[in-house]
Amino acid sequence: METVNLKINGIDVTAPKDATILEAAKLANIDIPTLCYLKDINEIGACRMCLVEVKGARGLAAACVYPVNEGMEVFTNTPKVLEYRKTTLKLILSDHKRECLSCVRSGQCELQELSRNLGVDFEDQFDGAKNVSEIDDSAPHMIRDNNKCVLCRRCSAVCENVQGIGVIGANERGFATEIASPFDLPLNTTSCVSCGQCIAVCPTGALYEKTNVDDILAAIADPEKHVVVQAAPAVRAALGEEFGLPIGTNVEGKLAASLRRIGFEKVFDTNFSADLTIMEEANELLERVTKGGKLPMITSCSPGWIKYCEHYFPDMTENLSTCKSPQQMFGATVKTYYAEKMGWDPKSIVSVSVMPCTAKKFELTRDDQAAAGVPDIDYSMTTRELAGLIKRMGIDFNSLPNEGFDSPLGSGSGAAVIFGATGGVMEAALRTAVWTLTGKKDGSPIEFKEVRGTAGIKEATYDVNGTQVKVAVASGLKNANELLTKVQKGEADYTFIEIMGCPGGCVNGGGQPRVHAKVRNFTDIRAERAKALYSIDEANTMRFSHENPDVQALYKEYLGEPGSEKAHHILHTSYVKRKVHEYKV
């Protein structure tokens, strides 16, 4: 690697030739504040928080985009630099709805932190005209409050550059500039897929998920209701971050313990229905292959991806597996099989999920998601909302004992837990499919490492009993678009494709704890969180979905065989064809 030598605040630094000042400073353990900058996503040097002095340069330089060069001398904290940053920040604050006490981001807000760190004294020094923006709460999953927007464009950059959707962007100009949809269309009339990546990258309280936490607490307090909860695989890999634990800490035991202490009557694991998904999906795949069904078959776990497919590839909705997502399968099982087992009226059950995802809030409102005649799932909350609830309930998370999930519907295989990482569903399906096709023998292969890792698109070919099975995995919707365009053009002939809406899969879902840009820009959070899941898988003695005893019991006692009529009624769903533009004139 070619390097250059420079001095930052008098410290000698050797940095890669193509590094920016910001990256070089990091090597010297010098933090330069940023606000708009997100590595690889939004590199526009717009907010001017990262201004530094470069010897010999005219004016101050934006460290996030200014390249280093040999012999350069940089000063990151001279009085001039500090004064400029503070003034710029005060100007941003002059049109910011400062209600920090009640703001959802209070305590985790990048703007608030900058104000504190840069020593903002008179926050109202430049107050004058203010933009008053209408709040957009039309979408099922989120709220956009432009009164707290700082126009950093991180949200619109992730929407367009990472997800390839671009339903929000900068409208008008100058003081009137606003981030919004075209023609100020309400978000629910656009092709927004509810992925929540915009929420995950927003530095302030302008974007946040809709919450039902109060409804959940009211249900728990109602003696007539049975309130059960399930937690998705990826939640355990990230929840700890909200309590100061390092990224990638597995908190499975404390997760179960905290849900019990909140007051849920039964605490279940979505891993159960992930295993169930594999049983149904592997069966569906084998049927499609042997009976000449539509191929490639594409996974249907990610509701953001499903909505994207419906908008942008409506001709390929027949390729989608008809399997409900694990969240919905779980809800459906609880209100049918489990309700019967417990002698509960399905109407008395309030089924709650904890998800790394905001699109799950949309998914539960979809048609054909009510196996018992009532919605499969009543409320879905994000990992972030759960963290907030744990704090509100006065639970000392880090001191909790490790507890298990309730039985049945509380057990999961190693194959299930890796659903949370891109490639995980594929690997889990391959484990069971290969085992089935090779005669259900012991010693069938477990690890399919070619489909692991954070690459946006992965391909592999496996020899299964003499048949070459081609598979592909994509995460992030821009990557999904690239992959499907290839399939549509006939340039690729896969049998099975896994697609996850968020880059890196659910571990990096739009409902996961927000990671401060100063960490996110220098750490691959997707890889760190995925590691936690793969180590849970490795430590599990049960690595195949078909080995799950609760799943086996469900089929034996209730459903019959995978793909049976009853299984179809309860565990499968249907899709609609949408258009990219759904506005009505």
Added chain:
Amino acid sequence: MSSKICSVPFKGTKEQEAQLKAVINDLRDQRGCLMPIMQKAQAIYGYLPIEVQTMIADELNIPLEKVYGVATFYAQFALYPKGEYQISVCLGTACYVKGSGDVYDKLQQKLGITGGQCTPDGKFSLDACRCIGACGLAPVMTINGDVYGKLTPDKVEGILANYK
């Protein structure tokens, strides 16, 4: 959220659409082709309603927001058609100090539109303009070339009645 979709019905023709598609095909491989395409589209249709912006976005395979962002950034792009009667209120210095701002507000209120827009029936469009060189008559407005001077807000209704 209330959307900003133009309330005047779109009356684009097949011929206009063919013209626009020809323009796009001509320019699509050029770097930075969006602006020139939008300028030509406005020359064809007179303004850039959501229907036209959608055609441009779909043809170029870019998000509609990308087109709308440009359309609202530059003053040269109009989101509303011009009305049968085009009202132009001078907000130049002399007219403004003589109260043309109040006249402008009254017009917006009477017509139920804001500056730059057109009434849903296509009858009146309203714009602000700078000095038209009739400062002696300040405050001044024009309707399709008819000049009205020494205006006050309470004269607005009567003047509009002439154009029903």
